[in-house]
Amino acid sequence: MDFETIRKTDEERQAAQLSEAARESFTWEQAGEMLDGLPEGGLNIAHEAVDRHAAGAARDRVALRWLGRDGARRDLTYGDLAQETARFAGVLRRHGVAPGARLYLLAGRVPELYVAALGALKAGLTVTPLFAAFGPEPIRMRMEIGEADVLVTTAALYRRKVADWRAEIPSLKTVIVVDDDAPEGCLSWTAEMAAAEPVEGCALTDPEDVALIHFTSGTTGRPKGVLHVHQAVVAHAVTGRYALELVPGVTYWCTADPGWVTGTSYGLISPLVNGATMIVDEAEFDTERWLDILAGEKIEVWYTAPTAIRRLMRAGPEAVEGRSFPQLRHIASVGEPLNPEGVVWGQKVFGMPFHDTWWQTETGAIMIANTAAMDIRPGSMGRPMPGIEAGVVDRQDDGSLRPCAAGEPGELALRPGWPSMMRGYLGEEARYRKAFADGWYLSGDLAIRDADGYFWFVGRADDLIKSAGHLIGPFEVESALIEHPAVAEAAVIGLPDETAGEIVQAYVALNPGHSPSAELERDIRGHARKRLGPAVAPREIVFRDSLPKTRSGKIMRRLLKARELGLPEGDTSTLETEDTPARSPAP
Numbered sequence: 001m002d003f004e005t006i007r008k009t010d011e012e013r014q015a016a017q018l019s020e021a022a023r024e025s026f027t028w029e030q031a032g033e034m035l036d037g038l039p040e041g042g043l044n045i046a047h048e049a050v051d052r053h054a055a056g057a058a059r060d061r062v063a064l065r066w067l068g069r070d071g072a073r074r075d076l077t078y079g080d081l082a083q084e085t086a087r088f089a090g091v092l093r094r095h096g097v098a099p100g101a102r103l104y105l106l107a108g109r110v111p112e113l114y115v116a117a118l119g120a121l122k123a124g125l126t127v128t129p130l131f132a133a134f135g136p137e138p139i140r141m142r143m144e145i146g147e148a149d150v151l152v153t154t155a156a157l158y159r160r161k162v163a164d165w166r167a168e169i170p171s172l173k174t175v176i177v178v179d180d181d182a183p184e185g186c187l188s189w190t191a192e193m194a195a196a197e198p199v200e201g202c203a204l205t206d207p208e209d210v211a212l213i214h215f216t217s218g219t220t221g222r223p224k225g226v227l228h229v230h231q232a233v234v235a236h237a238v239t240g241r242y243a244l245e246l247v248p249g250v251t252y253w254c255t256a257d258p259g260w261v262t263g264t265s266y267g268l269i270s271p272l273v274n275g276a277t278m279i280v281d282e283a284e285f286d287t288e289r290w291l292d293i294l295a296g297e298k299i300e301v302w303y304t305a306p307t308a309i310r311r312l313m314r315a316g317p318e319a320v321e322g323r324s325f326p327q328l329r330h331i332a333s334v335g336e337p338l339n340p341e342g343v344v345w346g347q348k349v350f351g352m353p354f355h356d357t358w359w360q361t362e363t364g365a366i367m368i369a370n371t372a373a374m375d376i377r378p379g380s381m382g383r384p385m386p387g388i389e390a391g392v393v394d395r396q397d398d399g400s401l402r403p404c405a406a407g408e409p410g411e412l413a414l415r416p417g418w419p420s421m422m423r424g425y426l427g428e429e430a431r432y433r434k435a436f437a438d439g440w441y442l443s444g445d446l447a448i449r450d451a452d453g454y455f456w457f458v459g460r461a462d463d464l465i466k467s468a469g470h471l472i473g474p475f476e477v478e479s480a481l482i483e484h485p486a487v488a489e490a491a492v493i494g495l496p497d498e499t500a501g502e503i504v505q506a507y508v509a510l511n512p513g514h515s516p517s518a519e520l521e522r523d524i525r526g527h528a529r530k531r532l533g534p535a536v537a538p539r540e541i542v543f544r545d546s547l548p549k550t551r552s553g554k555i556m557r558r559l560l561k562a563r564e565l566g567l568p569e570g571d572t573s574t575l576e577t578e579d580t581p582a583r584s585p586a587p
């Protein structure tokens with residue numbers, strides 16, 4: 001199918017925030033003037049997101065409208081948020097938690113999570129959100145790497161996923177549960193908040209002080225703790241405004257969970273910095289519920305992901321019947337390739353195309369986007385944001401980079417220098433340095449730039465898997481599989497899936513004395529689910545007698561994938577062990 005460019009009307013162009021002329025003269029220094037800075041000097045995200053609004057005309061504007069799973073609702077104004085976060089900063093002070101300490105968040109999308117994140121930033125702590133659907137192992141691993149000092153969670157999650165190994169993380173002194181009755185060794189949010197003395201103002205953090213540590217997966221080794229500084233807020237402000245059309249008072253819904261970077265950058269910081277009213281829905285995806293929220297809450301700007309868009313499309317036109325969305329004025333997507341069909345479907349159902357945006361945990365903010373003013377080429381990620389230089393390059397044997405011609409695929413690269421760029425991988429200097437070459441940051445994605453400067457996603461240059469928008473490291477899944485007593489070796493790949501984009505598939509070779517069976521398959525899958533959580537565990541496990549490996553012993557995931565999909569195998573010169581299908585179990 002051919003998709004024609006969706007041309008924006010002159011009115012749309014005019015209404016869009018950033019004209020091409022302004023784009024030309026854009027500098028990050030100037031952009032910094034969108035913000036206040038702390039009265040005493042320094043910069044703190046919480047001040048920009050909350051306190052400066054609470055001190056002005058936006059005091060009584062709703063900052064966060066929470067929709068509970070069971071129909072409960074709660075509104076927090078900017079004024080309320082300022083107070084609650086000051087109180088939470090008081091809780092931390094009362095327990096002797098000093099600036100620079102690391103606070104982890106492990107909870108569903110409850111109001112306390114948002115208050116704790118902003119309160120901790122206020123107090124000068126670093127914040128690390130984790131995904132509540134993770135199993136105990138990914139949580140433990142990330143808390144160990146980051147040497148967590150404080151954890152804010154729920155009593156249920158604590159009992160199920162933390163209590164068993166808490167003693168293995170000696171740095172973890174303070175655990176606060178958002179429920180009234182706390183398990184042993186934990187503090188209760190309600191009691192603590194009632195007892196605390198609110199702390200006035202924000203910690204005097206420097207723009208270069210670390211504010212957020214976001215874990216992301218690698219293809220090898222442990223997950224990487226991506227360091228982001230307070231100054232990132234400049235990029236959150238600018239990109240929210242110009243890629244998402246966030247203006248003061250706009251009703252905005254980002255469907256991402258703060259456990260993933262989108263839910264923090266654009267589900268917490270960017271909307272508040274821009275003075276929006278943000279909707280937070282506690283529940284998971286549900287067609288009826290989501291369409292009700294869009295219509296009922298009069299959403300004006302919506303930021304979601306291709307998996308959800310595909311599910312909505314599948315529900316058919318009937319699902320939308322009887323609802324109208326007159327308030328909606330900008331819809332955008334992130335996290336995985338957005339099919340051109342999805343872009344066009346947006347136009348049909350909502351009267352506007354989905355605007356794709358591209359970025360990564362490492363970049364901290366949107367780098368490439370279809371902005372409101374731009375003509376949309378369905379299937380393209382758009383063009384670089386103002387202040388961002390993006391290129392497509394080919395790595396040479398001598399380590400230098402060759403710029404690719406228009407239309408030629410290569411690795412998507414960015415010139416470092418924007419405020420939300422990562423400042424490092426926690427404790428892994430060498431791994432961090434490897435992400436750069438020749439003055440470029442290399443994204444690990446393959447892309448094409450067309451003659452007009454639009455970028456088109458081609459695939460990943462590495463083995464990382466994107467399932468329902470979540471980045472999954474095959475190594476972490478393989479490590480959990482190998483813990484199972486029957487498993488000798490494991491290889492994990494992503495296979496295309498109509499809804500989730502990719503699903504996780506595992507190949508395992510068994511230890512002597514074990515033979516393949518449906519029961520064993522179920523057992524290994526169950527083990528992985530328990531350790532890793534349902535979002536990360538493999539959907540299917542395939543038994544093999546041996547797995548294809550290079551001479552240096554690395555499992556060739558790419559080869560397994562090519563074979564699974566019937567694609568060309570590429571260079572197999574380093575292949576040493578062949579993979580062989582498992583003999584069928586003895587009758």
Ligand code: 6R9
Pocket residue numbers: 216260261262333334335336337338356357358359360361362381443444445457460466469470471
């Ligand atoms: C924000 C986020 C980053 C990886 C990225 C790429 C994929 C993100 C995309 C996209 C195609 C888009 N990705 N946006 N692929 N089109 N518009 O997703 O961060 O979880 O770190 O993942 O996601 O592969 O490199 P993160």
